[in-house]
């Protein structure tokens with residue numbers, strides 16, 4: 001299967017929805033908080049509370065900046081921390097000067113903390129917040145109210161913390177499911193374009209090299225036909241284990257098709273990637289899979305060229321892989337340099353599995 005054709009459809013991939021979950025939360029919390037707080041600026045200003053009004057203006061400016069950054073740059077700054085810090089300061093100060101009218105804002109502020117900060121940070125921050133609110137309510141309200149406020153705010157924090165913790169776990173699991181292939185544990189195609197684009201930017205900005213290896217098992221259909229689909233699956237599971245033994249931490253292994261894999265090798269020249277590809281093919285063919293299934297693979301190698309898009313880069317590797325298959329399989333072919341054509345070849349059949 002041509003990985004190019006599939007990766008082209010990434011824009012409509014539901015995986016992006018899972019990966020964009022945190023951005024969505026940050027966006028909506030800032031947007032609706034902005035809508036709610038703008039009228040409060042006027043109210044506090046009219047009630048002659050210039051400091052609180054200024055803090056709220058700062059809060060609104062931060063919200064606008066975060067929304068704009070998310071909309072136009074696709075990221076936000078300070079990990080969204082200014083929102084909870086300002087919200088907490090405003091809620092405590094407002095309770096100190098406005099009494100109950102300020103206290104009501106403590107509850108949404110406490111909840112927002114858990115959705116904007118990492119869980120531990122949010123928990124620590126919320127403990128400080130509840131202590132701060134308790135001190136203010138002890139000074140400001142009758143003792144019965146102090147206890148009510150402390151317990152109700154504490155309980156709200158606990159409930160939201162449990163909810164945020166469960167949502168966080170679900171999000172982690174969903175991200176894992178969305179980005180990895182369940183059979184082999186390799187990365188799936190969902191982030192292929194992003195990963196290649198990062199390497200292209202490194203090439204353009206800092207002249208850093210990067211190569212890819214495309215690898216396709218030979219006559220895999222025959223393995224399925226002869227030993228059964230389950231044995232085929234076992235071969236597909238064993239293959240990444242053999243490949244990963246030879247890779248560096250920074251290398252990434254993708255399953256881009258049924259029996260087709262791609263390795264991204266940052267900081268690796270074509271010559272070195274070519275040598276690695278030969279070693280990988282040897283490690284595949286030298287020892288049978290599942291004790292008696294002899295497997296070979298064909299591979300191609302392509303170093304990223306200057307000014308290339310990821311699809312052109314991948315296409316060069318794809319052409320070279322076709323050539324490796326045409327030349328009889330169980331071999332590595334280096335991709336043509338950018339702009340050059342691959343030579344045409346007449347097909348020769350390689351050894352069949354088990355032979």
Ligand SMILES: Nc1nc2c(ncn2[C@@H]2O[C@H](COP(=O)(O)OP(=O)(O)OP(=O)(O)O)[C@@H](O)[C@H]2O)c(=O)[nH]1
Nearest residue numbers: 216217218219220221222224229230232233258259
């Ligand atoms: N067991 C198993 N087989 C799979 C899986 N995904 C794809 N396949 C099989 O892989 C085979 C790929 O066959 P082809 O595309 O003809 O390629 P091939 O037989 O390897 O031949 P060449 O690539 O030309 O050497 C098909 O029979 C698919 O059913 C999988 O997850 N498990």
